[in-house]
Amino acid sequence: MLKDLLERNAAWSTTRQSEDPGYFARLAGQQSPEFFWIGCSDSRVPANVVAGLDPGEVFVHRNVANVVHSTDMNLLSALEFAVEALKVREIIVCGHYGCGGVKAATEDLPHGLADHWLEPIRRLARSYSVDLGRERDLEAQRDRLAELNVAESVRRVCETPILQRAWLRRADIRVHGLIYGLKDGLLRNLDCSIGPGHFLAANSEMERAL
Numbered sequence: 001m002l003k004d005l006l007e008r009n010a011a012w013s014t015t016r017q018s019e020d021p022g023y024f025a026r027l028a029g030q031q032s033p034e035f036f037w038i039g040c041s042d043s044r045v046p047a048n049v050v051a052g053l054d055p056g057e058v059f060v061h062r063n064v065a066n067v068v069h070s071t072d073m074n075l076l077s078a079l080e081f082a083v084e085a086l087k088v089r090e091i092i093v094c095g096h097y098g099c100g101g102v103k104a105a106t107e108d109l110p111h112g113l114a115d116h117w118l119e120p121i122r123r124l125a126r127s128y129s130v131d132l133g134r135e136r137d138l139e140a141q142r143d144r145l146a147e148l149n150v151a152e153s154v155r156r157v158c159e160t161p162i163l164q165r166a167w168l169r170r171a172d173i174r175v176h177g178l179i180y181g182l183k184d185g186l187l188r189n190l191d192c193s194i195g196p197g198h199f200l201a202a203n204s205e206m207e208r209a210l
């Protein structure tokens with residue numbers, strides 16, 4: 001109920017202020033998060049909570065199944081703001097096991113608009129069909145696909161003109177891929193991080209010219 005939600009908010013605000021009287025005044029002044037988080041919209045994977053971060057510490061973009069579409073103005077606007085204005089140093093793409101979006105991408109059922117949104121995951125499933133076929137069951141296949149989707153999203157973030165430009169001007173920004181386990185509450189590093197110097201072919205020419 002909305003009434004309950006507003007009461008919980010009022011209680012939280014009071015507790016916070018009594019613990020740290022300058023807390024809201026400080027945060028209202030400016031945000032300077034270290035991290036930009038691209039995660040799934042799933043209600044069980046809230047960035048601040050699972051990463052143990054306070055308000056002000058992580059700038060967040062979430063969508064169904066943490067897909068990075070190179071034409072998604074919502075994601076690109078948030079990414080550009082994070083890189084150019086907030087000067088974040090760490091970008092995290094975080095997927096999760098048991099992801100409903102990844103599951104939908106593996107089903108032969110119509111899901112309406114979601115089928116368009118999830119097309120990159122369907123494409124990944126086709127590309128890695130042999131690899132995925134080695135998993136013990138459907139659930140394990142979907143979890144492996146969720147990992148592959150994170151790694152693909154990491155690559156796509158790095159290939160945006162936003163990251164390419166930032167690295168050309170020697171910004172020290174790293175993009176990491178993590179996956180969250182709904183069953184144990186743990187984040188795992190997928191070891192697919194990409195850092196400065198990852199240039200697309202055209203930009204490598206520009207880099208040499210610098």
Ligand code: CO
Nearest residue numbers: 040042099100
């Ligand atoms: Co999900």
